[in-house]
Amino acid sequence: MRTQVAIVGAGPSGLILGQLLYKAGIDAIVLEAQTPDYVLGRIRAGVLEQVAVDLLNEAGVGARMHAEGLQHKGFDILVGDVRHHIDLHGLTGGKQVMVYGQTELTKDLMEARATAGLTTVYEAKEVSLHDFDGMRPRVSYLKDGVRFEIECDFIAGCDGFHGVCRASVPKNAIVNFERVYNFGWLGLLSDTPPVSEELIYAKHERGFALCSMRSHTRSRYYLQCALTEKVEDWSDARFWEELRRRLDPQAAAALVTGPSLEKSIAPLRSFVAEPMRFGRLFLAGDAAHIVPPTGAKGLNLAASDVRYLSRALIEFYGGSSRGIDTYSERCLRRIWKAERFSWWMTMLLHRFPDTNTFDQRVLEAELDYVLHSVAGRTTLAENYVGLSFED
Ligand code: RFL
Ligand code: PHB
Numbered sequence: 267m268r269t270q271v272a273i274v275g276a277g278p279s280g281l282i283l284g285q286l287l288y289k290a291g292i293d294a295i296v297l298e299a300q301t302p303d304y305v306l307g308r309i310r311a312g313v314l315e316q317v318a319v320d321l322l323n324e325a326g327v328g329a330r331m332h333a334e335g336l337q338h339k340g341f342d343i344l345v346g347d348v349r350h351h352i353d354l355h356g357l358t359g360g361k362q363v364m365v366y367g368q369t370e371l372t373k374d375l376m377e378a379r380a381t382a383g384l385t386t387v388y389e390a391k392e393v394s395l396h397d398f399d400g401m402r403p404r405v406s407y408l409k410d411g412v413r414f415e416i417e418c419d420f421i422a423g424c425d426g427f428h429g430v431c432r433a434s435v436p437k438n439a440i441v442n443f444e445r446v447y448n449f450g451w452l453g454l455l456s457d458t459p460p461v462s463e464e465l466i467y468a469k470h471e472r473g474f475a476l477c478s479m480r481s482h483t484r485s486r487y488y489l490q491c492a493l494t495e496k497v498e499d500w501s502d503a504r505f506w507e508e509l510r511r512r513l514d515p516q517a518a519a520a521l522v523t524g525p526s527l528e529k530s531i532a533p534l535r536s537f538v539a540e541p542m543r544f545g546r547l548f549l550a551g552d553a554a555h556i557v558p559p560t561g562a563k564g565l566n567l568a569a570s571d572v573r574y575l576s577r578a579l580i581e582f583y584g585g586s587s588r589g590i591d592t593y594s595e596r597c598l599r600r601i602w603k604a605e606r607f608s609w610w611m612t613m614l615l616h617r618f619p620d621t622n623t624f625d626q627r628v629l630e631a632e633l634d635y636v637l638h639s640v641a642g643r644t645t646l647a648e649n650y651v652g653l654s655f656e657d
Contacts, residue, residue, distance in 0.1 A: 272405040272418040279551030279568035280424035281375035285325040286576035297390040311368040313562035315652030318569040335366035344468040350637040357647035395434045398547035423549040447534040451488040458524040475512035534558035541594040557608035607649040
């Protein structure tokens with residue numbers, strides 16, 4: 267088999283890249299280790315920046331998102347019992363975010379691929395990368411017990427944090443930067459109306475909580491929890507009770523509970539691998555970086571990486587290697603700003619039992635400053651809606 271770009275991973279970064287390349291007439295094959303149902307069963311992101319929405323429109327997959335997604339012009343930060351409104355729209359000159367589940371977006375991208383008759387190999391096992399430091403890279407994989415090989419011009423490593431692509435790079439060619447937090451998020455999805463029209467990020471002495479949603483009838487809630495917690499120990503009733511304790515009386519009274527559709531614990535991590543290009547292999551999305559979900563940036567960064575990568579590859583086939591030569595540097599400038607923002611939101615809103623009293627007080631003062639200063643709220647809003655692209 268031969269293709270121009272072999273894409274490893276059918277998460278958002280691999281599928282958006284595939285769609286952008288298809289639109290540009292560049293041939294790609296996507297290899298995915300899991301089944302489509304497994305990929306669709308992972309409940310993750312919910313908030314898209316305007317620039318990600320624009321990119322999905324450009325990729326031709328924006329129709330259902332516009333029909334069913336929810337435009338949000340602001341969100342609340344709850345500290346103790348006091349709500350502070352962050353007017354994203356007013357503070358950023360009219361920008362907003364789109365609430366649309368990663369699952370729905372993935373479904374739209376899968377359907378677009380199928381409609382266009384593009385090749386996605388699901389349950390591709392033992393994917394391995396060959397000769398990406400030369401001119402003729404190859405990717406091999408096992409499907410139904412048979413080994414296949416794809417010859418290609420480029421490999422796009424879109425296979426997430428635990429994927430094979432980053433792991434295939436020689437150790438001395440890559441530098442990892444990491445910060446691990448000693449808590450996680452316990453998430454619950456339910457077919458109940460959201461507690462509020464906008465998202466509520468709650469800082470509470472019992473720990474952070476987030477009230478998010480997928481639609482007017484489907485809610486997504488998160489609770490900060492210790493890494494030692496086990497999902498099995500959290501009955502739905504226990505989850506709802508703990509969430510209610512972390513909300514203000516108005517939200518607690520408005521909370522509609524119901525059976526969970528999904529519950530899971532995600533550890534929080536900040537991680538960046540540098541560089542993101544190794545010869546003819548490019549890393550994109552979670553394969554290259556992880557942010558704690560507090561700033562809602564992970565999926566958005568995946569989209570911005572593949573925006574840069576698709577343009578770079580289009581430029582390459584048009585006769586210029588400038589885009590691929592600057593890919594890593596341009597992505598990383600945007601990534602580090604999102605890393606900073608996600609780390610900062612995490613520090614401001616979570617409970618850090620190990621932080622000494624002085625540091626704790628400084629963080630509280632910082633949050634107080636941010637919430638009560640127009641400059642503070644503006645910097646928060648500007649980063650939350652997403653920074654502009656440099657090009
Ligand atoms: P993914 O989604 O992990 O997809 C990678 C795909 O590669 C496959 N794979 C392989 N395929 C072939 N061979 C191998 N050896 C392979 N190894 C892995 C995997 O099966 C998978 O299908 O990475 P991608 O595409 O880069 O997308 C990244 C996003 O999924 C992630 O950043 C976001 O979900 C993060 N995130 C959020 N991002 C936002 O922008 N806004 C949010 O509101 C938001 N909320 C969240 C989040 C992530 C969360 N968790 C669970 C980590 C909330 C949570 C709780
Ligand atoms: C979500 O809806 O899953 C979500 C929303 C905002 C975040 C993180 C997750 O910051």
